[in-house]
Amino acid sequence: MSDLMISVPSANRAVNALLKLAGCVFALAFLSACGANKVVVEGKFPSPLMTKLPLNIGVWYPDELRNHEFTDMAKTPRESSWIVKSGEAQIQMWDAVLGGMFQGFENMRVAPEPGVLNQVVDAVIIPYVDELQYAIPTQTHVNVYEIWMRYRFELVTQDGEPIAEWMMTAYGKTPTAFLRSNTAAVNLAAVMALRDAGANFITSFSRVPELREWLDGKMPAAQEISP
Amino acid sequence: MRKGHAVKRPWRIVATLGMAWALTACVSATVDEMVFNEPTEGIGEASIVILGRRHASDYDTEPDFIECVGKHISSRDKSIQVIGELEFINALYPWFEPRTAPLHPRDIDRLLRQEPVAAKMIELKTEYMIWIDGSTQRTNSSGSVACGIGPGGAGCFGFGTWGDEANYEAVIWDFTDKIEVGRISATAAGQSYMPAIIIPIPIIAPVQGAACDGIGDQLLEFLSSKY
Numbered sequence: 001m002s003d004l005m006i007s008v009p010s011a012n013r014a015v016n017a018l019l020k021l022a023g024c025v026f027a028l029a030f031l032s033a034c035g036a037n038k039v040v041v042e043g044k045f046p047s048p049l050m051t052k053l054p055l056n057i058g059v060w061y062p063d064e065l066r067n068h069e070f071t072d073m074a075k076t077p078r079e080s081s082w083i084v085k086s087g088e089a090q091i092q093m094w095d096a097v098l099g100g101m102f103q104g105f106e107n108m109r110v111a112p113e114p115g116v117l118n119q120v121v122d123a124v125i126i127p128y129v130d131e132l133q134y135a136i137p138t139q140t141h142v143n144v145y146e147i148w149m150r151y152r153f154e155l156v157t158q159d160g161e162p163i164a165e166w167m168m169t170a171y172g173k174t175p176t177a178f179l180r181s182n183t184a185a186v187n188l189a190a191v192m193a194l195r196d197a198g199a200n201f202i203t204s205f206s207r208v209p210e211l212r213e214w215l216d217g218k219m220p221a222a223q224e225i226s227p
Numbered sequence: 228m229r230k231g232h233a234v235k236r237p238w239r240i241v242a243t244l245g246m247a248w249a250l251t252a253c254v255s256a257t258v259d260e261m262v263f264n265e266p267t268e269g270i271g272e273a274s275i276v277i278l279g280r281r282h283a284s285d286y287d288t289e290p291d292f293i294e295c296v297g298k299h300i301s302s303r304d305k306s307i308q309v310i311g312e313l314e315f316i317n318a319l320y321p322w323f324e325p326r327t328a329p330l331h332p333r334d335i336d337r338l339l340r341q342e343p344v345a346a347k348m349i350e351l352k353t354e355y356m357i358w359i360d361g362s363t364q365r366t367n368s369s370g371s372v373a374c375g376i377g378p379g380g381a382g383c384f385g386f387g388t389w390g391d392e393a394n395y396e397a398v399i400w401d402f403t404d405k406i407e408v409g410r411i412s413a414t415a416a417g418q419s420y421m422p423a424i425i426i427p428i429p430i431i432a433p434v435q436g437a438a439c440d441g442i443g444d445q446l447l448e449f450l451s452s453k454y
Contacts (some may be wrong), residue, residue, distance in 0.1 A: 049343045049344055051343060090391075142286075143286065143365075173281075176364065196324060196325065198320075199324040
């Protein structure tokens with residue numbers, strides 16, 4: 001009898017505790033739906049399979065690229081906010097692409113300017129992401145997630161003298177999939193866009209007229225890189 | 228005691244299988260084949276690669292579908308070595324990205340002019356390259372299921388139904404002769420249902436799975452000496 005009298009209040013306490021826990025979980029789930037979708041782009045980027053160009057190229061990543069972040073805040077309650085951080089993935093990808101494309105590749109210590117102490121290279125590439133756009137199925141009613149980027153590149157001498165400047169676009173998409181979240185799909189689309197950026201850079205590098213001229217001076221037997 | 232368990236177990240298996248069968252909706256599938264030059268004794272020690280086409284703007288061939296076809300082939304004929312799609316496109320980056328992938332068998336020659344690419348293809352022993360283009364799309368959906376949670380418990384009530392349609396085409400390239408040797412197309416359609424009385428019971432039509440089996444079986448007939 002005494003056992004029963006003790007066990008009833010403890011069972012009630014357990015039920016109350018469970019209900020409180022369920023309430024907290026529900027409230028957390030509800031509140032988490034109100035925050036922005038945050039994507040830190042993560043992926044693996046292979047080195048290109050190609051005959052390396054006989055050049056010693058340096059790269060300087062400006063802070064805008066190193067910390068590249070795209071923010072789109074919702075304008076209506078039906079829309080969702082997005083923050084896409086691609087800086088780290090950009091550097092991983094460009095290191096892999098440029099490292100596999102040129103016989104010599106250096107990450108410059110400081111921005112190329114007259115009189116600064118830097119590594120000795122033929123030229124320095126400075127990439128910038130000028131624009132990034134995204135589209136998700138709820139906006140387009142098409143079952144794909146898309147990322148589009150526009151890059152601007154500067155090729156400068158070690159002293160910072162401009163040699164060439166050109167633009168390039170990259171596009172990546174991924175289909176909707178069962179049990180794949182919006183953030184995972186946007187990440188995959190961004191990885192596809194970064195891979196496309198590498199592919200476009202490699203195949204268009206020797207076709208940019210200013211670069212062609214510079215390449216002819218550096219390596220007269222240079223051939224066009226084509227798929 | 229043990230005897231009783233042994234008698235009960237087959238009934239449990241039968242009941243589980245019966246339940247799984249009952250919870251699977253019907254799918255109708257059609258497979259068409261057009262083969263020009265079939266290997267008479269299988270592909271020997273060579274390997275094949277199955278790749279998804281990703282050029283369309285409004286859909287993407289699902290990577291899981293490509294994986295499903297690859298697994299279907301390698302699980303039924305263990306002598307056929309199927310190279311994973313991601314492994315292949317990473318090993319040959321950037322030449323099989325959507326922007327750069329060959330669209331015709333004659334483009335293979337242009338690709339093999341690059342020494343590192345030709346060497347990698349020899350290393351991989353790729354005899355056949357199979358390109359799959361298509362997707363599974365939702366054709367219709369209706370009904371609604373409402374779920375609620377309260378201190379007394381949680382539950383759902385309602386009825387939902389949706390239709391899926393899969394359309395895929397596989398094109399087989401002979402990598403040695405650089406010609407197209409076969410073409411297979413598969414379509415599948417099915418209606419899924421989800422009645423909910425406290426617990427939602429999904430009765431899913433395996434539309435994509437049926438298309439995968441259809442294409443996989445036809446590819447086995449083409450590639451395997453056992454079929």
